[in-house]
Amino acid sequence: MTKPVVVGVDGSPSSLDAVETASGEARIRGAELRLVHAFGRSSAHLPAGGPPWSPAGTGVRELIDGTLAVAERRARDAAPHVAVTRDVTLGDPLAVLEIASRTASLVVVGSRGLGAVGGLLLGSTSVHLAAHSHCPVLVVRGRPHPAGPLVLAVDESPVSGHAARFAFTEAHLRGVGLTLLHVCRPGDPEAYDGPADPPFVTYDEALLRTKAEHVLDTVLAGRAERYPDVTVTRRTVVGRVRHSVVEASAGAQLLVVGARGHGGFTGPLLGSVSQAALHHAHCPVAVVRHRSSAPEADGPPPDRTGTATGEPRP
Known part of the structure; x- marks a missing residue:
């Protein structure tokens, strides 16, 4: 079974771009897309009225649900046939994504985050995640050339x-x-x-x-x-x-x-x-x-289930 593609979601424009890219990666792999929202502990990042350790606090659940709903719509628009799941986790975003990478084929993140609820990428966070992930990390930045190599x-x-x-x-x-x-x-x-x-x-x-x-x-x-x-x-x-x-x-x-x-x-x-x-x-x-002295042997090429634009291959 193909491992899922994990994407970090914090509601920022950068993370939504990452969701769209991750949707394409899940599509061509024939994999599930997993939206991961890490709910930080800092009370400075939470709306007033809810304790910092409880995502069920006043206004917090609505905020999270709204963030993930927008991300899921973006994912389904980009890849309508990809299965999408949501995962809201209490904890440090770096630690949450590092743990998620242990069972993923790819982790996708944006290059910038808001640093608000579940803020994912601030400063050197993307560098730190790429250095400690258990699977490849794709950081969405710049302007990819659709026809480029x-x-x-x-x-x-x-x-x-x-x-x-x-x-x-x-x-x-x-x-x-x-x-x-x-x-x-x-x-x-x-x-x-x-x-x-x-x-x-x-x-x-x-x-x-x-x-x-x-x-x-x-x-x-x-x-x-x-x-x-x-x-x-x-x-x-x-x-x-x-x-x-x-x-x-x-x-x-x-x-x-x-x-x-x-x-x-x-x-x-x-x-x-x-x-x-x-x-x-x-x-x-x-x-x-690189985690070992030699790379694993290449297996047979995987089946191509779709193109970068989501159209099925003949």
Whole structure:
């Protein structure tokens, strides 16, 4: 059975955009959509008349029901045939969504929240969630290009294997092309052409690009045959990694990046490239966490149950 797609709802315009995106993700997966509203404890976030620990207090239930009703209408307008459930939970939004991610195929959130009842995304919350989720997290931001490809940022670490599995599956489900991007850093010691230190070092660009092609070959190994319907474009760039990844997101439907997150809520946040993508990308960003020494083996491509616009595939 396909795990549900979870979306965080707080009533803000950003979270409603996330609901619409999550509806499309649930549709193409043939999954249930779960609307999650985390009811915070702070009395500053509650209407007068109800205790901060009780969502049944005066005016609070009506407020929650109204917020979720609007979100459910948005979801049904975007994907009429997707099953939608509501989940109102008392607790910290980060902890609630982290727990929900344990049984989800994808968690979708907006890039900004109101910080009101159940406010989800304020400051670095989206970064923190992406770093601790048990499944991929899709942060809805920027302006996705409907006809653009998915872009996967690739490096030589095991993280790329996990991110690649998600990216190929997502491209297959959406029926779009996939661009594999590897950024070659001039400061790579293997490419030094002399004893000088950066920024005065000269480097062998041909060596950098040869190394980049090897990295892309590793990510592609076996996947081109497993996903024959996904058109792959290889792209190598020499330059600054964060800037190049953000720049590549322009004109894309989705940017996929890997991350070395740590369990619990005491570990460090995401790496600088993932954080830069979440804060500055021109399109939505999916962050895929790395939890083991090697990615799980790719299974057979899932059936495509719909397109990004909700029309059934022939």
